Amino acid sequence: MNAALFDWQFAWQILPELLRASLYTIGITLVAFAIALVFGLLLAILRRSRLQWVSWPVASVIEFIRSTPLLIQLYFLYYVMPEYGLILSALTAGTCGLALHYSCYVAEVYRAGLDGVPRGQWEAAKALSLGPWHAYRNIVLPQAVRPIVPALGNYLIAMFKDTPVLSAITVVELMLQAKNIGSQTFRYIEPITMAGLFFLIISVSVALLVRKLETHLRMP
Amino acid sequence: MTELLPLLLQGALVTIQITALAASLAVALAFLAALAKVSAWSTLRWAANLYIEIFRGTSLLVQLFWLYFVLPLPPFNMTLTPYTVAVIGLGLNIGAYGAEVMRGAFAAVPRGQIEAAIALNMPPLHRFFRIVLPQALVNAIPPGTNLLIELLKGTSLVSLITLADLTFRANQLVQATFRSGEIFFATLVLYFILAQSINLSMRLLERRLRRGLTHGSM
Amino acid sequence: MTALMVRFRGVTKRYGPLTVLDHLDLDVARNEKVAIIGPSGSGKSTLLRVLMMLEDIDEGVIEVDGAPITHMPRDGTLVRASESWKRQGRSKIGMVFQSFNLFPHMTALQNTAEAPVSALGLSRREANERAAELLDMVGLADKRDHYPSQLSGGQQQRVAIARALAMRPQVMLFDEVTSALDPELCGEVLSVIRRLGEEHSLTMLMVTHQMGFAREFADRVCFFSEGKIAEQGTPQQLFGAPQNERTQMFLRAVMDAV
Numbered sequence: 001m002n003a004a005l006f007d008w009q010f011a012w013q014i015l016p017e018l019l020r021a022s023l024y025t026i027g028i029t030l031v032a033f034a035i036a037l038v039f040g041l042l043l044a045i046l047r048r049s050r051l052q053w054v055s056w057p058v059a060s061v062i063e064f065i066r067s068t069p070l071l072i073q074l075y076f077l078y079y080v081m082p083e084y085g086l087i088l089s090a091l092t093a094g095t096c097g098l099a100l101h102y103s104c105y106v107a108e109v110y111r112a113g114l115d116g117v118p119r120g121q122w123e124a125a126k127a128l129s130l131g132p133w134h135a136y137r138n139i140v141l142p143q144a145v146r147p148i149v150p151a152l153g154n155y156l157i158a159m160f161k162d163t164p165v166l167s168a169i170t171v172v173e174l175m176l177q178a179k180n181i182g183s184q185t186f187r188y189i190e191p192i193t194m195a196g197l198f199f200l201i202i203s204v205s206v207a208l209l210v211r212k213l214e215t216h217l218r219m220p
Numbered sequence: 221m222t223e224l225l226p227l228l229l230q231g232a233l234v235t236i237q238i239t240a241l242a243a244s245l246a247v248a249l250a251f252l253a254a255l256a257k258v259s260a261w262s263t264l265r266w267a268a269n270l271y272i273e274i275f276r277g278t279s280l281l282v283q284l285f286w287l288y289f290v291l292p293l294p295p296f297n298m299t300l301t302p303y304t305v306a307v308i309g310l311g312l313n314i315g316a317y318g319a320e321v322m323r324g325a326f327a328a329v330p331r332g333q334i335e336a337a338i339a340l341n342m343p344p345l346h347r348f349f350r351i352v353l354p355q356a357l358v359n360a361i362p363p364g365t366n367l368l369i370e371l372l373k374g375t376s377l378v379s380l381i382t383l384a385d386l387t388f389r390a391n392q393l394v395q396a397t398f399r400s401g402e403i404f405f406a407t408l409v410l411y412f413i414l415a416q417s418i419n420l421s422m423r424l425l426e427r428r429l430r431r432g433l434t435h436g437s438m
Numbered sequence: 439m440t441a442l443m444v445r446f447r448g449v450t451k452r453y454g455p456l457t458v459l460d461h462l463d464l465d466v467a468r469n470e471k472v473a474i475i476g477p478s479g480s481g482k483s484t485l486l487r488v489l490m491m492l493e494d495i496d497e498g499v500i501e502v503d504g505a506p507i508t509h510m511p512r513d514g515t516l517v518r519a520s521e522s523w524k525r526q527g528r529s530k531i532g533m534v535f536q537s538f539n540l541f542p543h544m545t546a547l548q549n550t551a552e553a554p555v556s557a558l559g560l561s562r563r564e565a566n567e568r569a570a571e572l573l574d575m576v577g578l579a580d581k582r583d584h585y586p587s588q589l590s591g592g593q594q595q596r597v598a599i600a601r602a603l604a605m606r607p608q609v610m611l612f613d614e615v616t617s618a619l620d621p622e623l624c625g626e627v628l629s630v631i632r633r634l635g636e637e638h639s640l641t642m643l644m645v646t647h648q649m650g651f652a653r654e655f656a657d658r659v660c661f662f663s664e665g666k667i668a669e670q671g672t673p674q675q676l677f678g679a680p681q682n683e684r685t686q687m688f689l690r691a692v693m694d695a696v
Binding site for chain 3: 242274287330332333335337338340341342346350351354355358429
């Protein structure tokens with residue numbers, strides 16, 4: 001049994017498999033994040049509604065989802081929903097679960113951004129007789145979004161690092177792929193360490209990109 | 221449901237234990253790492269930064285799996301119980317995030333406080349323990365509470381390394397009874413209750429520590 | 439017992455390209471009350487801060503009670519003071535800050551008693567007794583168990599004075615201690631300072647904008663400009679007949695604003 005610390009040849013061998021899995025993982029993350037960005041905005045707007053019977057339930061749901069583990073939420077989507085007629089594939093359940101969980105975080109970020117837009121802007125939009133849709137799209141949102149880009153970027157990275165949880169509902173993302181290689185070949189150190197490194201490299205790169213985006217977007 | 225509750229609560233107890241132990245480890249590591257980052261020795265600074273970047277940049281589950289699957293093999297040959305892996309893995313992970321919280325908390329103590337203490341000729345250790353640390357701890361509570369809740373949610377992952385926490389018990393019960401909806405919902409509610417308890421106790425702690433720091437009772 | 443309590447000799451302090459104290463010389467006699475006035479941002483506070491050794495000087499020496507504090511003698515020459523030497527020097531000086539800097543998590547009594555316990559080794563009981571006396575002296579006996587956030591600015595500053603006095607300093611430094619106060623609260627602080635000067639033997643250095651107070655309380659007024667004492671004299675001399683052109687400009691601007 002090869003007792004060397006790290007079998008480089010083996011590492012090279014499994015690299016393509018792991019790369020494929022990481023691309024798959026990145027794909028899942030991007031799709032889930034796109035959904036979270038949209039759904040999160042919807043949640044944030046609903047939460048700000050002046051109608052109590054809208055804002056209160058929405059706020060409660062957001063708080064509930066944020067305070068409970070992603071893993072259980074995934075189990076719910078994958079194992080419980082079929083009983084009510086909604087059968088989702090592991091991939092769909094995983095992506096939706098991830099998206100739903102993070103849209104609640106994102107909703108809070110949007111809330112901070114929207115709260116940060118001076119009251120005068122809303123009033124000016126109203127005075128100019130802009131419909132609510134226009135007011136949001138052209139006046140309020142651009143100002144709300146700019147300062148929260150770093151926070152959104154951080155959640156993108158966090159979501160990416162949460163994808164291994166999907167392995168629990170049989171989604172073969174990077175972590176599960178590495179684990180499978182390990183259980184087949186009895187060599188765990190290379191696949192798991194490499195998976196860890198992939199996560200590290202991608203998180204750090206995205207973090208740098210977010211910082212660049214932040215400076216680029218800084219208001220003149 | 222009531223006959224399933226005892227087993228779930230057993231799991232919840234394990235969850236609470238792990239959260240408490242990992243939290244203690246995390247606080248200690250966060251403190252040490254924050255200190256090391258500002259130390260005069262570059263090796264310490266370098267080591268602290270490495271620790272923080274690695275544990276913040278990689279996934280919690282990957283870290284747990286690494287500790288669980290890789291450590292028992294040569295050349296490490298260290299077989300840790302799932303319980304130990306859980307506490308150490310979670311502690312290391314949250315500790316890395318905690319270091320930044322600590323750093324911010326210390327930086328938020330006004331410079332004037334330190335100058336007043338110097339002017340009063342207080343010995344440096346007294347200055348640190350009596351003046352700076354109490355104020356830094358209060359600063360650390362709001363972001364620290366969020367991290368603590370993240371820790372609580374993170375404990376659910378230890379079910380995947382066979383530790384009998386709340387999530388593990390929930391899964392057990394579902395496999396035995398197929399009443400997945402009830403059980404998972406109850407599990408969510410239990411986690412929610414735990415999370416809100418953390419929120420509440422932290423807020424009480426903050427209020428107690430802050431007597432005097434807030435806009436007072438005038 | 440030397441007659442001179444504080445001596446600045448050729449003291450220079452730079453922040454990067456900016457020279458804030460420029461070969462400053464200043465002698466302060468025992469029990470003398472010196473007011474330091476001058477344009478904002480000219481470095482008056484720095485003068486007090488380097489005396490308290492909150493920052494190091496680049497050139498020159500500061501002496502207190504006949505002995506150097508920023509430097510110490512070694513092998514017949516003077517070298518930069520060690521921490522313990524500095525602490526010895528600091529024990530003779532007390533300082534009150536513009537922003538009070540009271541410890542927010544401690545009551546007025548605890549604030550005042552803290553340093554005597556940790557720096558002078560007094561027992562908690564002794565320190566509390568001393569603190570209670572001092573708080574009584576500044577007129578805050580009934581506010582002993584209040585936290586800073588429950589006190590007005592003027593009250594906080596008076597606690598700060600009591601806190602500094604608890605260390606029994608020989609020199610008291612006041613760094614614009616009324617500048618952060620609402621006008622109606624200045625009086626209570628200034629009257630405490632006045633009583634301090636009249637009833638105790640203390641050497642006092644005050645950086646202040648309170649021209650009226652300086653005029654009637656100080657023994658000597660120094661006009662600080664461009665890193666040096668540009669002019670000094672008794673209040674009558676400096677306010678009445680300033681010789682230096684910059685002093686005249688400054689006084690005119692200040693009086694116009696009143």
